[in-house]
Amino acid sequence: MTAKTQTRPGGRSARVQASVHAAVEKLQHAMPRDAVTIPAIAEEAGVTPSTIYRRWGDLRELFADVAIQRLRPDSPPADTGGARSDLEAWTDQYAEEMASGPGRKMIQDVLISQGEDGKASACCDITRAQLELLAERARGRGEAFPCVDDVLDQVVAPIIYRILYDQPLDESRWRRFIARLFEEIADKG
Amino acid sequence: MTAKTQTRPGGRSARVQASVHAAVEKLQHAMPRDAVTIPAIAEEAGVTPSTIYRRWGDLRELFADVAIQRLRPDSPPADTGGARSDLEAWTDQYAEEMASGPGRKMIQDVLISQGEDGKASACCDITRAQLELLAERARGRGEAFPCVDDVLDQVVAPIIYRILYDQPLDESRWRRFIARLFEEIADKG
């Protein structure tokens, strides 16, 4: 996952990674974001700056790395008993989380990095996986559920887009988008 | 617009801004992006680094500034004779432009900056203005046109979202999204 944790001679990632990540999170709370420098993180983490430079390259990559870990949901989406209300509940929580100060920072951190590898798409995949879970749960109940890509495009995308462009959506609006998707699959059924 | 171009004693922006912008664009073409440094830009532009630092703060702000100017469309959207085909044509061009290498960089540059001011929302506003133009044109012809916010949320947002997350949409998909919006307003009419 973090690339070098595999079984190869010489690897030593776990400890350093943990303390650096912790240092980043601590400093991000303690001071304005642009004041968080690599030398400062290094000192807080008890490692040398060069370690961080060599391992992450720059602040952006490091921040993105931390952000992705925070994005990873710690619990599966709530089960409210019905497909549509499941999706609504998930969306409400997702939107709130993303619109929050830290949430926006995370999105930006991930997008900004996009150095070469697909760190950004990894982040999107996490969301998709959550939705797949909801879809599967619905299927298990014999309920209809919109295509996951459609949910991404018509519900998640506008939420993120508006957050990025500083004009957050309100709940009634994404509720409407969800309603549309369910209407559409109802027509076909 | 660029803040200091107003009528105030002491202003001197125009010349420096022009040469710095030009230098940025030239260097961005000539070398990998991370190799473009402020000192290099300063030399190319024939100004002192400190001038750039004081005026823009850092590379991100400067890049965003340049990107926004490039985003500003130089011609109004094509007139294809009908509201729906106008929107389709505009969307095709927009998506292509944004999905291109330089387009993606621009999006990122703008989003990354988001220092304090609403540079990002300015960028969204440019898109909105284009859509308003299409809507007005349709109105002039007596044709129905979807709500601009709906177009932003259901057509533009997924295009940008997918580009950011490195999984670009294909044409048939946004065509479908456009179709949905037109169906919806047809139902109400």
Place this chain on the structure above:
DNA sequence: AACACTAAAGCAAATTTTTTGCGTTAGTGC
């Protein structure tokens, strides 16, 4: 047209960050 006023730009020194070479240490597989 000259004058006063203000903010931007130049310059250079001080500071901080980033890069780099090399020796050391810790984790892996045999």
Place this chain on the structure above:
DNA sequence: GCACTAACGCAAAAAATTTGCTTTAGTGTT
């Protein structure tokens, strides 16, 4: 336990950013 490899620490060198002060160029007024 042994050999091997990559990550880390350390320190010097290079590059970047910041900062105080001076000079220069626009603006508005008389």
